[in-house]
Amino acid sequence: MAQGSIITSPTGGKRRLGPYRGALGALFGIAAAGALTRLLESGYDPALPFLVAPLGASAVLVFAVPASPLAQPWPVLGGNLISAMVGLALGHLLGDPWLAGSLAVASAIAVMTLTRSLHPPGGACALLCALGASGTPAWGWAHLLPIALNVVTLCVIGWIYNNATDHPWPHRAQPVAHQPGEPYRREDIDTLLAEWEETLDVDADDLDAFVQELLKRGRASG
Incomplete structure (x- = not known):
């Protein structure tokens, strides 16, 4: 960056x-x-x-x-x-x-x-x-x-x-609202992580927000 x-x-x-x-x-x-x-x-x-x-x-x-x-x-x-x-x-x-x-x-x-x-x-x-x-x-x-x-x-x-310096700590991930017809639900992230049996170095809500932003940008560019 x-x-x-x-x-x-x-x-x-x-x-x-x-x-x-x-x-x-x-x-x-x-x-x-x-x-x-x-x-x-x-x-x-x-x-x-x-x-x-x-x-x-x-x-x-x-x-x-x-x-x-x-x-x-x-x-x-x-x-x-x-x-x-x-x-x-x-x-x-x-x-x-x-x-x-x-x-x-x-x-x-x-x-x-x-x-x-x-x-x-x-x-x-x-x-x-x-x-x-x-x-x-x-x-x-x-x-x-x-x-x-x-x-x-x-x-x-x-x-x-x-x-x-505007990096709130302790970090609290902010849940995001899903639009109707989204290709996945928030719960799907927890289910997949449990199936993987892996510890990812990112909060699930942050991961959800990241994917939602990608989908939003994809809709805007499409």
Whole structure:
């Protein structure tokens, strides 16, 4: 998409898009998370990190694709923190980095799916914590502190920045009205997704709105 282009959303609003919106948001989010975590950890334990690597991947989702179901607040918070706890628990329980890391990522995916908090950086959090907990010196439960501070701060900055730049977050897909005689119904999308047994990185209502806009343009050009 060209820099500065304008698209009209299904709700009628206009958004000016630029290639640097997501980059600036990530800059603010990571900088704020690092600064606040370092400040709050001051004097607590110098061995604790003030930034964890999976936060970078979370920032890409939150600021570059804020409409993604995988980038919403609960997946960011729950996916990272639940996976971190799984990784720490398995790291302490098994002691072997290879075995703990493998089971931690697999278990994190299962738990995130069950809790509807699927978030790709959660897999990295699980692996990081499993390796840390099975290493020397072993990570303890105190290592949840910087992870929690990081993701909470990122979510706060994501909420402020995305909404200020006209990308409402949490994202709420707007259902669209179907015209009589449409070639499909809204329910058909849910049925097909269930038959595919796939998780698509787009809300079903957003997908419906996209197809409806294509049909509208096809009728106009025909």
